[in-house]
Amino acid sequence: MIRSIAFVCLSTLIFGCGSSDEGSGTPAPSNTIQVRSPKFSVPAGTETFKCMRIPYAAKETIYVQASNAFQAEGGHHSMLYYLPNDIVAREDPHECEGSEMGRGGLRFVGVGTGDGSGIELPPGIAMKIPANIKLFTQSHYLNTTDHEVTAEDVINLRTIPESEVVEIAGTFTEIDLSFELPARLETTRTVECTVPVDMTVPFLIPHMHEFGKHITVELEQAGTMQTLYDSDWSVALRDDFPVRHFTDHLKLQTTDKIRTSCTWNNDGDIPLLFPREMCATFMMFYPSIDGAMWACDETGRQFHP
Numbered sequence: 001m002i003r004s005i006a007f008v009c010l011s012t013l014i015f016g017c018g019s020s021d022e023g024s025g026t027p028a029p030s031n032t033i034q035v036r037s038p039k040f041s042v043p044a045g046t047e048t049f050k051c052m053r054i055p056y057a058a059k060e061t062i063y064v065q066a067s068n069a070f071q072a073e074g075g076h077h078s079m080l081y082y083l084p085n086d087i088v089a090r091e092d093p094h095e096c097e098g099s100e101m102g103r104g105g106l107r108f109v110g111v112g113t114g115d116g117s118g119i120e121l122p123p124g125i126a127m128k129i130p131a132n133i134k135l136f137t138q139s140h141y142l143n144t145t146d147h148e149v150t151a152e153d154v155i156n157l158r159t160i161p162e163s164e165v166v167e168i169a170g171t172f173t174e175i176d177l178s179f180e181l182p183a184r185l186e187t188t189r190t191v192e193c194t195v196p197v198d199m200t201v202p203f204l205i206p207h208m209h210e211f212g213k214h215i216t217v218e219l220e221q222a223g224t225m226q227t228l229y230d231s232d233w234s235v236a237l238r239d240d241f242p243v244r245h246f247t248d249h250l251k252l253q254t255t256d257k258i259r260t261s262c263t264w265n266n267d268g269d270i271p272l273l274f275p276r277e278m279c280a281t282f283m284m285f286y287p288s289i290d291g292a293m294w295a296c297d298e299t300g301r302q303f304h305p
Contacts, residue, residue: 031160033062035080035135037153040093042074042143053091054080054135054155063126063165066158067119069112071151076140078153080110082133089136096138107291108171109135110157117241118156122202122249124166125286126159170288172196174260176279176298181264181272186213189279190261193296194254199285201250203243204228206260207280210235211272213263217281219250220257229281252285258296 035056042048069078083089083106109127112118121127129135143149174193181187206215212233219226229244252258262279266272296302 031158033058033157033159035155035157037078037137037139037151037155038093039150039152040139042072042141042149042151044143044146044148047142048140049096050093050139050141050151051090051096052093052137052139053089054137056135057133058129058131060131061162062129062131062157063160063162064110064129064157065121065123065126065160067110067112068116068156069110069114069118070116070154071114071139071141073145073149074141074143075114075151075153076142077111077113078140078155079108079138080135080155080157081106081108081138082129082135083107085132085134089134091134091136106293108293109291110155112155119284120158121169121284124160124164125169125202125284126165126167128168128291167286168288168291169284169286170199170290170292170294172199172201172283172285172294172296174258174281174296176260176262177274178298179274179277179279181211181266181277183266183269183271186263186265188261188263189298190259191279191296191298192257192259193300193302195252195256195258196254196294196296196302197292198254199252199283200287201246201252201283201285203245203284204250205241205243205282206231207238207241207278207282208233208262208264209238209277211264211266211268211277212237213265215263215279216259216261217244218259218261219252220259221253222255 035054038052040050071078109129137153139153174191176189176191179189206217206229208215214232217229219228260281
């Protein structure tokens with residue numbers, strides 16, 4: 001069950017909290033499609049993951065090279081995905097269920113934080129949205145105020161014409177789902193996974209939340225270890241997430257291993273669990289015929305949403 005619940009955050013877990021005016025967002029440029037979620041309420045003092053259909057349907061295949069989002073106060077991220085039209089899915093704003101985020105056929109196509117941040121793929125690499133497919137968004141909010149927030153997520157998708165597409169991209173996330181960080185203690189845990197498919201990686205994004213102290217990402221190839229990222233963590237990095245770009249895109253094979261090690265300092269009075277805290281490494285990769293989403297947890301098991 002926890003693996004299904006993980007996809008409430010998967011692929012967006014790497015983005016931090018942010019805020020903007022309710023329903024705001026910059027006007028979309030000519031090569032950008034701007035979509036909006038239905039409006040929904042976030043009660044005072046609550047955390048919520050809302051899933052809902054975006055009222056937009058493309059009449060032709062769309063190729064997305066970059067995406068960003070704007071949310072209301074307390075917005076953490078908004079993740080855009082699609083499901084095959086033959087899958088029956090609830091379309092009104094509702095609390096995401098593990099089963100719906102973990103069903104087959106789900107494909108990630110865009111993401112952004114609450115304050116306009118997002119991701120951008122290299123030239124010629126794009127996420128694919130088939131024509132006439134139903135788009136959905138998964139929206140994460142943490143309302144720490146004493147008043148209800150009315151939310152309406154705005155997501156910008158920067159597109160390129162099919163003639164410019166060289167490769168279709170997919171996603172791979174390494175994530176620890178079962179940690180428990182005792183109160184008033186420092187804890188270190190490591191996730192190690194083999195690469196699920198041969199892939200080329202243009203960038204990776206390590207992710208923790210505000211109790212993070214240090215994160216290291218390593219690659220083992222043919223018995224040789226290489227450090228891909230190694231840095232102390234700070235609260236600011238939860239929101240302004242670090243990105244390790246590879247000038248020469250990283251070539252990975254199914255014999256390779258990725259290792260993510262996280263150290264937290266829980267100076268609070270209660271234990272911390274996923275998703276209050278996180279330890280994850282997110283990667284975009286290509287080529288991917290169907291825009292596959294891959295994940296691997298602390299047991300080393302690879303799985304699809």
